[in-house]
Amino acid sequence: MDGAAPSCEVFVLNGDTPAYWRPAASQPPMCVLEEKNPAVFLHGQLHFLYQGDGGILTFDVGDETFGWLPQPPCPPRKAPLRMTELDGCLCVFRGDGYSRRCHVWLLRDYAAQRWEKLCCIDQTVWPEPERMLLRSGWIAPLGIFHSGDNGSQKKIVFGTGTCVVFMVDLYDGGVLLPEILFKPHQSIAGDFDDTYNYPAIGIFQESLVTLGISTEDTIFSSPVTKAWLDVLKWLPARSVLHASLVCREWRAMVTTDRFIRSHAALHARSTRVMFVSDPIVGSFTDLEDHHVNQPHLLGNRGLFRCSQPCHGLNLGSWNLRDYLYNPTTRYIESVHVEVFERDASFAGRIALGYDYEIDDHVMVSLDYQKKNMETRYYNLHCHVRSLRGSWDLVDPPPRPVAIDVLPAYSNGKIYWVVEPKLGPYSAVSQLVAFSTWDREFEVLQGPPCSNFASRRVSILELYDAICLACYDEEKNAIDVWRMKDNEGAWCVECRIELxxxxxxxxxxxxxxxSSDPVDGRILLNTGWSLGYYDPKAATLETIYTVGEGGGDFGFCPVIVQDSLVRPFMK
Incomplete structure (x- = not known):
């Protein structure tokens, strides 16, 4: 444009080396191409329309040379020519909104450059309903449908600017009347009074082919980068974050899913204690830094509840809101289910798990629409989503879940304690388990805790298994039961005498x-003191305390995995 010489660059996808733009082997002749008409690939050539009916520029993608084809002998019109591929041939068409006609040509003989006029769609002879329905100023052929014996009957499918799809019989022997196949008002939600609001329509082909080398493959194509991956993945997450500031290459590497998965697998058992300083902004303080930054005290302004870590993430609730955290990277995401109002007192309303099949976290949201402890009636709803998906309504669990007990995740399943005060009465303790793989609930028998309905309980993962803690307040002790092999059989892990x-x-x-993966000690929290209890020696070591301080106030510790996991919820 403006007298500048035209140029051409190519970008090779799916090559053996990282792709980039480079000059083509030859450069195009002086020409002005139709900017709004995309190129058509056919017979190893890319085809571009000249402006002003000047012909068709071809580009051979093999030897990267240019050529020329004539346009079909069509009379000049105000509407520009358009080009597509139809029935395996190059197709040129002109949809004239003024004359309400659409002319279609096919290049049947590519070598001889011989054009054949396929048809002329004349809307002026159509019945009034069809004319009003197809009131758009443009019509474009989408494909040819072969029917009849040996495919002898051909029908051509057209799309329009009003998102209507119709078909005409090329061998009806007379006027090509439309057979309406698709109307947007019947199939697409929305207001289409304005022509510009209609969505685009076209033919697409299902395929699993990737477009070029992935970003990760490009990053790790260098042996040096692969070597640095093996070095950096051994560092703690905070050190990796600092290393990402060294150069752009390192930052690109440590933010890839490949590096994050490698780092997470290596540090899966590396946990630490952090204090919640501000749940709303996701502010956490390391236990080791308590002498530098005293943790904030959380009290009766609202009860903060937080899950155990699940593949590097924690799910917490505070003042009627739910949040997804990666405390290591200071990541926070608000979790909101818009389809219903949740009970503010329901501790286990949202649970976090992991699906190994799709390599993504899974959240399960439960909601009591109605519940009555006196009549034992309840109405429970359930929604499920992966972090990269959206909320889906699924069948609720067959038993009600406890109102004040947080759920826990272990080995592909999320567990809730069954609420003994709702639904059919049961003399034994029960659990509800949700498989993150097949998205189904099941009811499991709980441990034989005496006076289960009247005792405080909690469920959590200890020693890589799901455990249930039953608190014996009369004898000032805690019974810890462990499920064997995720099958519902239970054994006593230990009894903590306090x-x-x-x-x-x-x-x-x-x-x-939590439990220490090295020595098996269990971490206890009172809100004012943290201590490790050794089940073998029956000893307790306090590792941090702030004193009771009076009233309901105290700190809130959270178990955190060393992780760089970055969920994509938006």
């Missing part, structure tokens, strides 16, 4: 947080 460590630790306010 009388010796009272009043700092009591069964009334102590909760279990």
């Amino acid at each position: 009388e010796e460590f009272s009043p700092e630790y009591s069964s009334q306010r102590t909760t279990l947080l």
Whole structure:
């Protein structure tokens, strides 16, 4: 344009080396091409329309040379020519909105450059309903449908600017009357009074072919980059984040899914304790830094509840809102289910798990639309989503889940304690399990805890298995039951006697947080003190305390995995 010499660059996809733009082997002649008409690929050539009926520029993608084809002998019109591929041939058409006609030509003989006029669609002879329906100023052929014996009967399919699809019989022997196949008002939600609001329509081919080398393949194509991956993945997540500032190459590498998965697999058992400083902004403080930055105290302004880590992420709730956290990277995402209003007092309303098949986290949201402890009636709804998907309504669990017990995830399943005060009465404890793989619920028998309905319980993962803690407040002890092989059989893991460590630790306010993967000690939390209990020696070591401080106020510790996981929820 403006006297500048035309030029051509190519970008080779699916090559053995990273793709980039480079000059073509030859450069095009002086020409002006139709900007709004995309090129058509056929017979190893890309075809471009000249402006002003000047012909067709061809580009051989093999030897990267240019050529020329004549346009069909069509009379000049105000409407520009358009080009597509039809029935395996190059097709040129002109849809004239003024004369309400559309002329279609096919290049049947590519070598001889011989054009054949396929048809002329004349809307002026159509019945009034069809003319009004196809009131758009343009019509474009989409494909040819072969029917009859040996495919002898041909029908051509057209699309229009009003998103109507119709078909005409090329061998009806007379006027080509339309057979309406698709109307947007019957199939697409929305207001289409304005022509410009109609969506585009076209023919697409299902395919699993990837477009070129992936970004990750490009990044890891260098042996040096692969070597740095093996080095950097051993560093803690915070050190990796600092290393990402060294150069753009390192930053690109450590933010890829390949590096994040390698790092997560290596540090899956690397956990640490952090304090929640501000749940709304996702502010967490390391236990090791407590002498530098005293953790904020959380009290009766709202109860913060947080899950155990699940593949690098934690799910927490605070003041009627739910949040997804990666405390290591200071990531926070608000979790909102718009389809219903949840019960603010329901502790297990959203649970977090992981699906190994799709390599993504899964969230399960439960909602009591109605519940009555006196009549034991309840109405429970359930929605499920992966972090890269959207909420789907699924069948609710067959038993009600506990109102005040957080769910827990372990080995491909999310577990809830069954609410003993709702639904059919059961003399034994029960659990509801949700498989993140097949998206189905099942009911499992719980441990034989005495007076289960009247005792405080919690469910969590310890020793790589799901465990249930039953709090015996009369004897100031905690019974820890472990499920064997995820099949519903239970055994007593240990009994934590707290009388010796009272009043700092009591069964009334102590909760279990996690187990140490090295020595098997269990981390206990009272809200004012943190301590490791050794089941073998029956000893308790306090690792941090702030004193009771009075009232309902205390700190809120969270178990965190060292992780770089970055969920994509938007």
